[in-house]
Amino acid sequence: MGSEMVMVDDVSFPTEIITNTNNKPLALMGHGITDIEIHFLQIKYNAIGIYLEKEVVNHLVNWKDKKENELSEDDAFFDALVSAPVEKFFRVVVIKEIKGSQYGVQLESAIRDRLAAIDKYEEKEEEALEKLTEFFQTKYFHKASVITFHFPTSSPTAEISFATQGKEEVKIKVENGNVVEMIQKWYLGGTRAVSPTTIKSLGHKFGELLSN
Numbered sequence: 001m002g003s004e005m006v007m008v009d010d011v012s013f014p015t016e017i018i019t020n021t022n023n024k025p026l027a028l029m030g031h032g033i034t035d036i037e038i039h040f041l042q043i044k045y046n047a048i049g050i051y052l053e054k055e056v057v058n059h060l061v062n063w064k065d066k067k068e069n070e071l072s073e074d075d076a077f078f079d080a081l082v083s084a085p086v087e088k089f090f091r092v093v094v095i096k097e098i099k100g101s102q103y104g105v106q107l108e109s110a111i112r113d114r115l116a117a118i119d120k121y122e123e124k125e126e127e128a129l130e131k132l133t134e135f136f137q138t139k140y141f142h143k144a145s146v147i148t149f150h151f152p153t154s155s156p157t158a159e160i161s162f163a164t165q166g167k168e169e170v171k172i173k174v175e176n177g178n179v180v181e182m183i184q185k186w187y188l189g190g191t192r193a194v195s196p197t198t199i200k201s202l203g204h205k206f207g208e209l210l211s212n
Helices: 054-059 068-072 075-083 100-117 123-137 177-188 196-209
Strands: 005-008 011-014 026-038 041-052 088-094 146-151 158-163 170-174
Touching: 005 026, 005 041, 011 026, 011 041, 026 196, 041 177, 041 196, 068 196, 075 177, 075 196, 100 123, 100 177, 123 158, 123 170, 123 177, 146 177, 158 177, 170 177, 177 196
Parallel strands: none
Antiparallel strands: 005 011, 026 041, 041 088, 088 146, 146 158, 158 170
């Protein structure tokens, strides 16, 4: 873990991390929260940190000198970010506790709808998604529980982990490439992503990086 920290709604995120598969540090490129508003009251669910290889900018040269707001609203930019062949790591920290099944159903619904919209929701995708939903089914998301999504460059897979106080970390590997892509797009999907604040933060960071 890196020494410097960024605070996201009282949750600390290191500015750099190193995963087990690569000695190359990944930088915190964007952060935000997921929330809803009920009767003018904001309810915050999760804090999010998006870590990427710094070399990702080499795959985004078509957006050089674009402004923050242009990038945040450009879904083609985020498609290029998802398809960039770099290691990615998402760290999600629970702010408001919920049942894991609620999170699993949200994730399943978003991925299924995205795949169905492009005619890629077949039997293999359904099986992979069922396993993922089952993984979260028995979990309870206590405050400060951590969910991570690791996307290595070596294969189109996702390793997802869940850790909560007093219990051992558990993991699941998703090996269906279409499902893996849509998990990334749930968090990196531009105007359709689950966290607009994270997308705005990514737009701000890449606006700076691509203007150099």
